[in-house]
Amino acid sequence: MTTAVANASTGGNGALTAVAASARQVVKAYGVGETRVVALDRVDVDIARGAFTAIMGPSGSGKSTLMHCLAGLDTVTEGHISIGEHEITRLKDKKLTQLRRDRIGFIFQAFNLLPTLNAYENITLPMDIAGRKPDRAWVEQVIGTVGLADRLTHRPNQLSGGQQQGAPPSGSWGRVAVARALAARPEIIFGDEPTGNLDSRAGAELLGFLRRSVDELGQTIVMVTHDPVAAAYADRVLYLADGRLVDEMHRPTAEQVLDRMRRFVGDASHAQQPHTPESHAPGHGYPPRSVDDPRSVSGPYSPDDPHIAAPGHHGTSGRAS
Numbered sequence: 001m002t003t004a005v006a007n008a009s010t011g012g013n014g015a016l017t018a019v020a021a022s023a024r025q026v027v028k029a030y031g032v033g034e035t036r037v038v039a040l041d042r043v044d045v046d047i048a049r050g051a052f053t054a055i056m057g058p059s060g061s062g063k064s065t066l067m068h069c070l071a072g073l074d075t076v077t078e079g080h081i082s083i084g085e086h087e088i089t090r091l092k093d094k095k096l097t098q099l100r101r102d103r104i105g106f107i108f109q110a111f112n113l114l115p116t117l118n119a120y121e122n123i124t125l126p127m128d129i130a131g132r133k134p135d136r137a138w139v140e141q142v143i144g145t146v147g148l149a150d151r152l153t154h155r156p157n158q159l160s161g162g163q164q165q166g167a168p169p170s171g172s173w174g175r176v177a178v179a180r181a182l183a184a185r186p187e188i189i190f191g192d193e194p195t196g197n198l199d200s201r202a203g204a205e206l207l208g209f210l211r212r213s214v215d216e217l218g219q220t221i222v223m224v225t226h227d228p229v230a231a232a233y234a235d236r237v238l239y240l241a242d243g244r245l246v247d248e249m250h251r252p253t254a255e256q257v258l259d260r261m262r263r264f265v266g267d268a269s270h271a272q273q274p275h276t277p278e279s280h281a282p283g284h285g286y287p288p289r290s291v292d293d294p295r296s297v298s299g300p301y302s303p304d305d306p307h308i309a310a311p312g313h314h315g316t317s318g319r320a321s
């Protein structure tokens with residue numbers, strides 16, 4: 001099952017690089033003069049192909065800005081961004097839009113599903129808009145991976161058994177959003193707090209699907225998150241502070257991520273607590289309970305759920321490495 005995305009990522013000229021995206025000396029500044037804010041301050045990073053990368057850091061550290069610049073959703077003030085072999089900082093708007101459409105997938109917090117379309121139509125919508133014919137075999141494989149095969153004709157509201165309009169999206173919405181991002185076989189998928197709107201169980205499920213798409217389909221994923229439990233699903237966690245990359249970890253447990261985030265709290269210049277399972281729970285002070293606690297943000301791992309990755313490797317309780 002590892003060939004599909006790898007084949008897709010060879011792109012038009014057949015070149016396949018080990019680096020799916022890169023930033024070189026990237027500066028992003030907003031405003032001028034006294035109101036100038038430097039959101040990214042000479043960031044150098046390579047995003048490995050076929051890996052799951054999480055971006056963490058205190059609020060305002062530049063996580064979303066880095067993701068938006070890497071994804072070509074925002075321009076850089078200085079420096080260079082490449083997606084595969086294409087330097088996108090030199091592309092004109094039309095070419096950039098085309099590259100984003102053809103090579104990049106997105107999963108936003110709100111999922112942006114259309115309630116009038118059924119699951120299958122939502123999944124193939126970006127390709128329909130681009131005038132591309134879906135690769136049926138691939139789309140079916142993706143649909144099987146996220147467990148939607150028997151619910152393709154359901155609309156998003158029906159997927160969760162009569163979910164009310166305005167209610168937070170259910171796990172099924174997350175499944176459709178993941179399938180939609182994967183369906184066009186993008187070289188890279190960017191997620192901006194994709195579990196931010198989900199309850200703990202649905203969040204764990206979505207993260208499990210992302211993990212599977214990397215392990216089984218060879219997908220490349222970059223995810224911004226505040227949640228140490230979510231970051232523990234990643235192969236690599238990048239830490240930003242004041243617009244700079246200040247640290248990274250490989251295959252960390254949720255506890256290790258949380259410990260690293262606490263060190264930002266200790267720094268007077270980052271006087272904000274990291275987002276933790278407890279930071280929004282009344283009556284729970286710092287330090288938080290263990291991320292193994294079933295009440296933690298992504299809930300308990302269910303060994304019976306075939307869609308969720310095994311915890312010994314990438315589970316909600318971190319890795320048993």
Ligand SMILES: Nc1ncnc2c1ncn2[C@@H]1O[C@H](COP(=O)(O)OP(=O)(O)OP(=O)(O)O)[C@@H](O)[C@H]1O
Pocket residue numbers: 030031037038039057058059060061062063064065066
């Ligand atoms: N459009 C904008 N105009 C002006 N300043 C901005 C703009 N977007 C971001 N910033 C500033 O850039 C810095 C980095 O913001 P960014 O949203 O990337 O941080 P973040 O780490 O994603 O924060 P959070 O965790 O709160 O989402 C912050 O100081 C922010 O106020």
